[in-house]
Amino acid sequence: MRSPKLQIIVLFQNLGDEKPYYARSPSPPLSGVLLAGLTPPGVEVELLHEMVRPIDYETDADFIALSFMDYCAPHAYRVSREFRRRGKLVVAGGRYPSTFPEQVVPHVDAVVVGEAERVWPQVVADLVQGTLESRYDAESAPPLENIPPPRYDLVEPQFSVPVVTEATRGCPFRCTYCQLTIAPTPYRVRPIADVIRDLEATSKLPYHKRKIAMLYDNNLGGDMAYAKALLREIATLRLWGLGVQFSVNCLQDEEFIDLLAAANCRMAFLGMESLNQSSLAAVDKCHNRVAQYKEQFAALRRRGILVFAGTMLALDEDTADYYECLPEMLEDVDPAAIFLSMAIPIPGTPFHAQVEQEGRILDTDLAHYDGDHLVLRPANVKPVAVLEAAARVKRTFYSWRSITGRWARLMRAYLAGPKLLSRILPAFLLTFILWQLSAFQRKHARQRVYPLLEEAKSHWDSNPLRRSARLMKLSRSVDRRSEPLGCVPGGQAERRRPGTGGSSPQLPPVEDLYISAWFD
Numbered sequence: 001m002r003s004p005k006l007q008i009i010v011l012f013q014n015l016g017d018e019k020p021y022y023a024r025s026p027s028p029p030l031s032g033v034l035l036a037g038l039t040p041p042g043v044e045v046e047l048l049h050e051m052v053r054p055i056d057y058e059t060d061a062d063f064i065a066l067s068f069m070d071y072c073a074p075h076a077y078r079v080s081r082e083f084r085r086r087g088k089l090v091v092a093g094g095r096y097p098s099t100f101p102e103q104v105v106p107h108v109d110a111v112v113v114g115e116a117e118r119v120w121p122q123v124v125a126d127l128v129q130g131t132l133e134s135r136y137d138a139e140s141a142p143p144l145e146n147i148p149p150p151r152y153d154l155v156e157p158q159f160s161v162p163v164v165t166e167a168t169r170g171c172p173f174r175c176t177y178c179q180l181t182i183a184p185t186p187y188r189v190r191p192i193a194d195v196i197r198d199l200e201a202t203s204k205l206p207y208h209k210r211k212i213a214m215l216y217d218n219n220l221g222g223d224m225a226y227a228k229a230l231l232r233e234i235a236t237l238r239l240w241g242l243g244v245q246f247s248v249n250c251l252q253d254e255e256f257i258d259l260l261a262a263a264n265c266r267m268a269f270l271g272m273e274s275l276n277q278s279s280l281a282a283v284d285k286c287h288n289r290v291a292q293y294k295e296q297f298a299a300l301r302r303r304g305i306l307v308f309a310g311t312m313l314a315l316d317e318d319t320a321d322y323y324e325c326l327p328e329m330l331e332d333v334d335p336a337a338i339f340l341s342m343a344i345p346i347p348g349t350p351f352h353a354q355v356e357q358e359g360r361i362l363d364t365d366l367a368h369y370d371g372d373h374l375v376l377r378p379a380n381v382k383p384v385a386v387l388e389a390a391a392r393v394k395r396t397f398y399s400w401r402s403i404t405g406r407w408a409r410l411m412r413a414y415l416a417g418p419k420l421l422s423r424i425l426p427a428f429l430l431t432f433i434l435w436q437l438s439a440f441q442r443k444h445a446r447q448r449v450y451p452l453l454e455e456a457k458s459h460w461d462s463n464p465l466r467r468s469a470r471l472m473k474l475s476r477s478v479d480r481r482s483e484p485l486g487c488v489p490g491g492q493a494e495r496r497r498p499g500t501g502g503s504s505p506q507l508p509p510v511e512d513l514y515i516s517a518w519f520d
C-alpha cells in the first residue's frame with residue numbers, strides 16, 4: 001500500500017489579473033520548505049511553488065496544504081474549490097489565514113492559525129487518520145528551539161538559491177503598515193546552532209547551490225548582540241554569498257557592517273521605503289533617517305554588499321514635488337536596486353484602519369493588495385500621479401544607462417579596497433546579482449507597472465468614443481473583480497453585498513468607482 005501523499009503549495013500568482021505572472025525570484029519563500037521539514041515521516045511530501053510553475057490539479061496527492069498571504073486569498077479559494085471538487089482535503093495556513101481565519105474556514109477543510117511548528121505534526125496525523133478538525137490554533141509566539149531543517153531537496157530546480165532560512169521572528173519596531181503590527185509578538189531568536197545546521201543541511205543539493213543562502217528575517221538586527229554572534233558563526237561556513245534583511249538603523253553600527261562583510265553578505269534588503277522624512281514619520285518609521293541613507297549605502301558598497309531598497313509610493317506626506325524629484329534623489333542616495341511598490345493598507349494593520357476611517361480605500365478587491373495596484377486614495381496627490389511617478393521612476397532607475405552607472409560605482413567602490421585579488425570572485429557574483437535583479441525589475445515594470453498606468457490614463461481619455469469603449473471593458477473587469485470571494489474583511493464592498501454573488505446593484509456605477517476616485 002502506498003503511503004499517504006501531501007502536496008504543499010505556496011501560492012503566488014495573482015489570478016485577479018488575466019495574464020498569469022510567474023516571479024523569477026532566485027529563492028523560494030521559507031514556508032513551504034519549512035512545512036515539508038515539519039511533516040512527520042510516513043507521509044510523502046511534494047512541494048510546489050506557484051512562483052515558478054502552475055498548479056497541477058490532477059496530482060495524485062491525497063491532501064493539499066495551501067500557504068498564502070492576503071492578496072492571494074481570492075486565488076486560494078478558487079484553488080481550494082478545484083481540489084475539493086476532486087475529493088482532496090485542503091488545509092490552509094499562513095499570514096492571511098492566521099489573521100482572518102473566519103474568512104478562510106468556509107473555503108477549506110481546515111485552517112491553521114499561527115506558526116506551524118507546534119501544530120503541524122498533529123494536523124498531519126489527523127489528516128491521515130480521517131479525524132481532521134476545522135481549525136487548529138497554535139500557541140502565540142512559541143519558542144523557536146528545535147525547528148527541524150527545511151527540505152531544500154524538494155525545491156524546484158528553477159530556483160538558483162534554494163537555501164533559505166531565518167534566525168529571528170518579529171521586529172522591535174511598529175511601522176503602521178507592517179503585517180507584523182497586526183498581532184505583535186516579542187522579538188524571538190533561534191539558537192545559533194540551529195541556524196547553522198539549516199545552512200549546512202544541503203547535502204542533497206548540487207555544490208554551487210549550497211554556497212549561497214538567504215536569511216529571511218523581517219529584521220535580523222532586532223537584537224544586535226545576537227546578530228553579531230550569528231554572523232561570526234556564518235563567516236566560518238565560507239559561503240560564496242549571503243542575503244539578509246534588516247532595518248536601516250542597524251547601519252549605524254560599523255561593527256555589524258564589518259561582520260556582514262566577513263560573513264560574505266552580498267545583498268542586503270533594506271526597508272528604505274521613502275526619501276521623504278515626513279512620509280516616514282506618518283507611518284511611524286522614524287528609525288529611518290533620509291539624511292543618512294547616502295553614507296550608509298556607501299558603507300555597504302565599499303564592502304561589496306549590494307543594497308536592494310524597498311521603496312514605497314502613495315505614502316501620506318508624498319507630494320507632486322517629491323515625485324518630481326524622486327528619480328534624482330534615488331540617483332543621489334544610490335541603492336544598487338529598488339523594489340518599488342505602492343503603499344498597501346494590509347487589512348488588520350493600523351494603516352488600513354486609518355485609511356479606511358478617512359474613506360480613502362479605493363479598491364476592496366484583495367487580489368489587488370499586491371503592491372502593484374494602487375488601492376488607496378493618496379492624501380496629497382491624485383492617484384494617477386502616483387502611477388505616473390512609479391512608471392517614471394522605473395524608467396529612469398532601470399534604464400540600461402542607469403544600471404550600468406550603478407554597477408560601475410559598485411565595482412569602483414568595492415575593488416578600491418585592500419587585497420584586490422580576493423575581491424575578484426565576489427565582484428563577479430555582485431555583477432551577476434545586480435544584473436539579475438535589474439533585469440527582473442525591468443521586466444516587471446513592462447508586465448505590470450506600465451500597463452496599469454495605461455489603464456488608468458485611459459479613464460480620462462477625452463475622446464468620448466474611445467472612452468466609452470474603455471469603460472465597457474472596465475465595467476466587465478469590475479464585474480469580475482466584484483466576486484465576493486476577494487473582499488477585504490470588514491471592507492465596504494463586503495458590507496454592501498453580504499452573501500451575494502457576482503456584481504451587485506448596490507455597487508456604485510463604474511464611473512463613480514473609477515473616474516471620480518482617480519481624478520477628483
Ligand code: B12
Nearest residue numbers: 029030031065067093094112115116179216218341370371
Ligand atoms: C520572501 C518574501 C517575499 C518574496 C516571496 C513571497 C511569497 N510568499 O511568495 C517576494 C519577494 C516575492 C515578496 C513579495 C512581497 N512581499 Co514579502 N516577504 C518575504 C519574507 C521576507 C519571507 C517570507 C517567509 O518565507 N517567511 C518565513 C515563513 C516561515 O513565515 P510565514 O510565511 O509567516 O509562515 C509561518 C506561518 O505563517 C505558518 N504558515 C505559513 N504557511 C502555512 C501553510 C500551512 C498549511 C500551515 C499549517 C501553516 C503555514 O507557519 C510558518 C512557520 O511558522 C517576509 C518576511 C518574513 N520574514 O516573513 C515578507 C512578507 C511576507 N512580505 C510582505 C509583503 C508586504 C510583500 C509585498 C506585498 C511587498 C510589496 N509591497 O510589494 C510583496 C507581495 C507580493 C508580490 N506581488 O510580489 C509582508 C507581509 C505581506 C502580507 N500581506 O501579509 C512580509 C511579512 C514582510 C513584512 N514585514 O511586512 N515577499
Ligand code: SF4
Nearest residue numbers: 171173174175178218
Ligand atoms: S522595521 Fe520592517 S519589519 Fe519592522 S515593523 Fe517596520 S516594516 Fe515591519
